[in-house]
Amino acid sequence: MTTMFPPSTASEPDGNGGAESGITAVLSEAVPTVEASASTSSRLDATDVTCWFGKRKVLERCTLSMEPGQVTALIGPSGCGKSTFLRALNRMHELVPSAAIAGEIALDGVDIYSEAMSPTEVRSRIGMVFQKPNPFPAMSIADNVLSGLSLSGISNPDPDALVEQCLRRAGLWAEVADRLNEGGMSLSGGQQQRLCIARALAVHPDVLLMDEPCSALDPISTRVIERTIRELCEEITIVIVTHNMQQAQRVSDNCAFFLVESLREPGRIVEAGPTEQIFSNPSDPRTYDYVTGQFG
Amino acid sequence: MTMLTERPKGTETEQGDPQNLADSSSEAVAEQVPFRPRVLVSRDRKELMLSLSAGLTGSAVMCLVFDWAHPLTYAIWALLIFLTASYLLARDSQSPVVAADRLVTTLVWTSGGIAVSALAWMLVYVAVQGFKGLRLEFLTSDLSKVGPLDDGGGALHAIIGTLEQMLIASVISIPIAILTAVYLHEIKGRLSGIVRFVIDAMSGLPSIVAGLFIYTIWVLRGNGPSGLAAGLALAILMIPTVTRMAEEMLKTIDDGLRESALALGAPQWRSVLQVVLPTARSGLITASILGVARAVGETAPVLLTAFGSSSVNLNPFVGPQSDLPLFIYQLLRQPNENQIARAWTGALVLVLLVLVLFVLARVIGERGARVRGGSR
Numbered sequence: 063m064t065t066m067f068p069p070s071t072a073s074e075p076d077g078n079g080g081a082e083s084g085i086t087a088v089l090s091e092a093v094p095t096v097e098a099s100a101s102t103s104s105r106l107d108a109t110d111v112t113c114w115f116g117k118r119k120v121l122e123r124c125t126l127s128m129e130p131g132q133v134t135a136l137i138g139p140s141g142c143g144k145s146t147f148l149r150a151l152n153r154m155h156e157l158v159p160s161a162a163i164a165g166e167i168a169l170d171g172v173d174i175y176s177e178a179m180s181p182t183e184v185r186s187r188i189g190m191v192f193q194k195p196n197p198f199p200a201m202s203i204a205d206n207v208l209s210g211l212s213l214s215g216i217s218n219p220d221p222d223a224l225v226e227q228c229l230r231r232a233g234l235w236a237e238v239a240d241r242l243n244e245g246g247m248s249l250s251g252g253q254q255q256r257l258c259i260a261r262a263l264a265v266h267p268d269v270l271l272m273d274e275p276c277s278a279l280d281p282i283s284t285r286v287i288e289r290t291i292r293e294l295c296e297e298i299t300i301v302i303v304t305h306n307m308q309q310a311q312r313v314s315d316n317c318a319f320f321l322v323e324s325l326r327e328p329g330r331i332v333e334a335g336p337t338e339q340i341f342s343n344p345s346d347p348r349t350y351d352y353v354t355g356q357f358g
Numbered sequence: 359m360t361m362l363t364e365r366p367k368g369t370e371t372e373q374g375d376p377q378n379l380a381d382s383s384s385e386a387v388a389e390q391v392p393f394r395p396r397v398l399v400s401r402d403r404k405e406l407m408l409s410l411s412a413g414l415t416g417s418a419v420m421c422l423v424f425d426w427a428h429p430l431t432y433a434i435w436a437l438l439i440f441l442t443a444s445y446l447l448a449r450d451s452q453s454p455v456v457a458a459d460r461l462v463t464t465l466v467w468t469s470g471g472i473a474v475s476a477l478a479w480m481l482v483y484v485a486v487q488g489f490k491g492l493r494l495e496f497l498t499s500d501l502s503k504v505g506p507l508d509d510g511g512g513a514l515h516a517i518i519g520t521l522e523q524m525l526i527a528s529v530i531s532i533p534i535a536i537l538t539a540v541y542l543h544e545i546k547g548r549l550s551g552i553v554r555f556v557i558d559a560m561s562g563l564p565s566i567v568a569g570l571f572i573y574t575i576w577v578l579r580g581n582g583p584s585g586l587a588a589g590l591a592l593a594i595l596m597i598p599t600v601t602r603m604a605e606e607m608l609k610t611i612d613d614g615l616r617e618s619a620l621a622l623g624a625p626q627w628r629s630v631l632q633v634v635l636p637t638a639r640s641g642l643i644t645a646s647i648l649g650v651a652r653a654v655g656e657t658a659p660v661l662l663t664a665f666g667s668s669s670v671n672l673n674p675f676v677g678p679q680s681d682l683p684l685f686i687y688q689l690l691r692q693p694n695e696n697q698i699a700r701a702w703t704g705a706l707v708l709v710l711l712v713l714v715l716f717v718l719a720r721v722i723g724e725r726g727a728r729v730r731g732g733s734r
Contacts (some may be wrong), residue, residue, distance in 0.1 A: 154621060159546075186623025196614040200636035213624030213632055258618070265622055 063196070103130040103299045104170045104268035106151060106188070111165035112328070113146050113155060121146050122328040126318050128269070131302045133291060135310040137338065138320030143329030144303045151301060152188035153181045162330070169268065186214055189267035190217070193274040194293050195254035197246030197261070204242040206257055210265035224264060232260035233290045252283020259290060262299075270294065272302040276309065288313050307353060311341055318350045402460070405447045413440030437468065481709065488706025491699045496707070502669035506694055513704050515670040516685035519585060520654065520711065522674040523664070523681055526589025527596055527653055531647050534593075535600035536635075539645075543608040544616075546628050561598035568594040570657030576663070583665040585674030586644070588681065593657035600649035607641030608634065643723040647716055654712055657683040682708040 106128040113121040121143040128134045149155040150163055153174060166173050174184045189210075197206045207225045211218050218224055225242065226275040229235040234256040238249070246257055255275055263272060272291070276284040291300060291313050304310050310317055318334035333340065333349045344350045353358055417436035426432065441464060448457035496512035504511035538557070542550045572591040577583055611634055619629035635642070660666070665678040666688055680688075682704055689701035 122363075152621065154617065157617070157620065182623045182625050184623075185621050190618075190621035192614055192618060192621075194614055196612060196618050198615060198618070198637065200633070200639065209632070210622035210624075213619055213622050213628045215628065261618075261622065319552050 097302075103295075103297060104187075105130045106269055106299060106301070107168045108147070108151065109166045109168070111147065111150055111163065111167060113143070113150055113164075114160075114162040115158060116160040119328040121150075122330050124320075124329075124331045126331060126334055128299055128301050129316065130299050131295060131297070132315040133295045133302060133313050134316045134318065135314035136301065136303045136318050136320060137305075137307060137310050138329070139322070139357070140305070140324045142320040143328075144320050145273055146329075148190075148273055148301060148303050151271055153184045155192065156181070160248065180316055182214065186210070186265050188269040188271060189262035189265060190271045191255070191258050191262050191273065191275050193277055195251055195258055196247070197254050197257050199245065199247050201245050201246060202243045203238050203257060204247070206246040207260050207264050210261055214265065216265075216291055228260040228264045229257075231263055231290070231294065232256045233286050233293075234260055252279045252281075252286065255279060255283065255287060256290065259287070263294070267298065269299045271302065272300065274303050274305060277305060284309070307341075307355075311337060317341070319346075319352060321342075321348060321352070365571060366557050376669050377451050396468035401451060402448075405444060405451065409447055412443040413437065416443075432685075437469075441465075445658045482710055484702065484705050486697075487702035488704070491703035492706060494710045496700075496703055500668060501700075504668075506692070507696065509696060511700070512524060513682065513685055513700070513707060515667060516680045516682045516704060517662065517707065517711070518670060518672065519588075519660075519667075519679040519681035519684075520708070523588045523660065523679070524650060524654055524715075526586055526674060527592035528646065528650060529648060530589065531593035532595035532600055535597050535645075535649065538597070538601045539604035539608055540630055540635075543605050543622050544626070544634060557598045557601050560594070561602065563595070563598075565591075565595055565656050566658040566662070569662035572659070573662040582676070583663060583678045584676055585664055585671070585679040587663035587675070588660045588679065592653040592656060595656060595659070596649040596653045599652045600645050603645030603648050604638075604642055607638045607645055611642065640723045647703045647719050650715065651712065654715075655683050655708070657687045660684050661687070682711070 108124060108126045108128075111121060111124045112119065123261075124143075124147055126134070126147075136147060138144050146155060151167060151174075155161050155163055158235045163175065167175060168178075169179075169184070169187065172178055174188070197203075198209055201209060204221075204225045205212075207228050208218065208221055211224075225236060226239075227261060229238060234253060238257075242249075246254065249257060255278075259270075259275070274286055279287070288309065291302065293299060295315075302313065304313075314337045316335065317340040319328050319332045319340065321332045322329045333344060333346045335345075340349060341353050344353060362679040384695060413436040416439040417432050420426070420435055421432050444464060445457045445461045448460045460519045473567055495510055497517065498514055500512070500515040501511045501513075502515075538553065541547055542554055542557075547553075568591045571594070572587050576587050576590060581587065615633055615637060619633045620626070624632075660681050661684055664681065664684070667678040668680070668682045671677050671679045684703045685709070686701045689697045689704065692698065
């Protein structure tokens with residue numbers, strides 16, 4: 063848990079400042095495909111996103127801007143559609159056979175559900191870390207990190223350097239440097255989750271989605287991952303779903319509060335804004351009740 | 359009993375002495391009482407012995423009184439008396455719930471025991487019967503120059519036939535079966551319901567029908583009997599078994615792995631090829647082994663497609679061939695002692711061959727797993 067964040071400084075200048083990322087946004091629009099390796103942070107704008115599973119509407123007219131280089135936390139009680147929203151952001155939602163979606167989600171101005179983007183391209187630009195750590199059991203630690211590349215058929219000229227870089231950024235390098243060829247399942251839960259983060263970073267995503275990444279972990283691993291998130295957000299736009307309100311306060315810049323008003327109602331965004339404001343001075347009484355722990 | 363009490367006491371005092379000097383006196387007192395695993399005595403054991411002896415003696419008495427001679431009768435009555443006695447004892451000494459629990463436990467143990475002992479009995483019987491004729495000559499010569507009453511000769515032709523036919527059948531059926539399983543469980547295509555139904559129907563197909571099918575469409579149409587024809591018939595039998603097993607194995611793979619692969623931007627075929635199948639590897643090997651096991655003992659389809667032969671035919675594509683089950687079948691029908699003895703030896707060789715193949719497949723699977731996950 064010491065000294066493992068150096069390389070992030072290398073590409074730091076890209077990520078800061080709204081004006082710069084605006085320019086990169088325009089650039090990446092003009093050249094839509096795999097220039098992603100620069101790891102410039104992108105903005106993600108969801109407009110009127112509505113999701114169904116079969117006939118059941120689980121999410122209605124959610125509009126949210128996820129700012130470049132910032133961490134956006136999605137909070138709310140269980141079953142309010144946070145995870146569905148997150149999965150809609152990189153087209154994982156449509157993997158459920160009966161799922162449907164309306165609205166628009168724009169990555170740097172390009173609608174990810176439009177013909178211009180294929181699901182695989184969307185997912186390689188918008189990475190995801192799941193609730194349950196799930197390294198690929200049939201691969202070694204190093205192969206796990208590189209799996210994103212081999213899975214999308216990209217060859218890397220210097221895999222060793224990439225493995226080291228990604229593991230360092232995920233805060234795992236010091237712990238696994240001497241056993242990169244061991245199986246990924248030999249790690250502890252917290253290490254596995256950081257391996258999954260490293261795996262997601264290796265494809266150089268512009269945005270990283272995290273679905274309760276710490277809910278299966280102990281407090282120490284959680285702290286390491288939170289620190290990793292703060293380090294990463296200088297280069298990557300991060301969206302994180304969390305049940306833990308302290309965590310939302312610790313890691314996020316912006317916050318969106320989801321709520322299901324009553325049974326059979328779809329989930330909606332009650333309030334979104336800077337984290338400080340949501341937690342100290344929310345405009346909606348329901349948000350106030352939730353963040354002060356009066357329900358949920 | 360004595361072992362249990364003596365050994366820990368000895369180790370305790372050895373370790374305890376140096377500590378005693380340093381530690382307080384209260385610890386020293388505790389040290390004098392030997393700390394050893396408690397011997398747990400339960401009523402169950404006593405009652406088990408009691409009801410067991412009741413069963414054995416009671417059945418013996420009944421056999422004497424009623425003049426039953428068959429050992430199976432004795433065993434069945436012994437079991438019945440044993441079950442009743444243990445149930446009644448437990449009900450009286452403890453409670454009906456305990457008694458029912460014990461009854462079911464005993465039944466489960468008995469069923470397992472019967473299954474295992476039937477297999478063990480059969481294997482031992484085959485080994486004893488077959489061992490007499492198991493000489494090196496049996497593995498290196500065929501029956502082409504052996505007369506009905508001669509000694510010697512062997513099953514080389516049948517062993518070669520079995521190996522070649524199983525190889526052909528595996529090469530054809532295992533890829534098809536695994537791809538079908540991928541279609542059923544990974545792609546979940548629109549036709550998967552129909553495909554699953556057909557696979558189920560195929561798994562109930564009598565093996566002789568598969569043989570007849572190949573006989574009419576292949577052997578009778580100018581191709582003649584061959585090892586290849588037998589391989590085709592056996593492949594038909596293997597496909598449903600391997601498919602269903604492979605599908606079960608794919609079901610055990612966590613969906614999270616597929617999602618992670620897709621979330622990394624992988625197209626589905628790469629996710630299946632690079633993540634799902636390698637993860638399911640040992641399960642798929644098991645599925646293939648079961649398929650081989652299904653086919654390796656088949657006689658009827660081979661009889662109809664390879665016809666059988668008494669000499670070595672190395673070429674599986676032309677001319678009749680034998681295999682071990684067919685070898686056994688044909689020799690057992692002979693009236694001569696030595697022929698029947700050869701058949702038993704053939705059975706033993708078949709069992710050993712299957713064993714070797716299975717161990718080999720397991721070792722290969724394990725080694726692959728160790729290379730991937732092993733430490734340096």
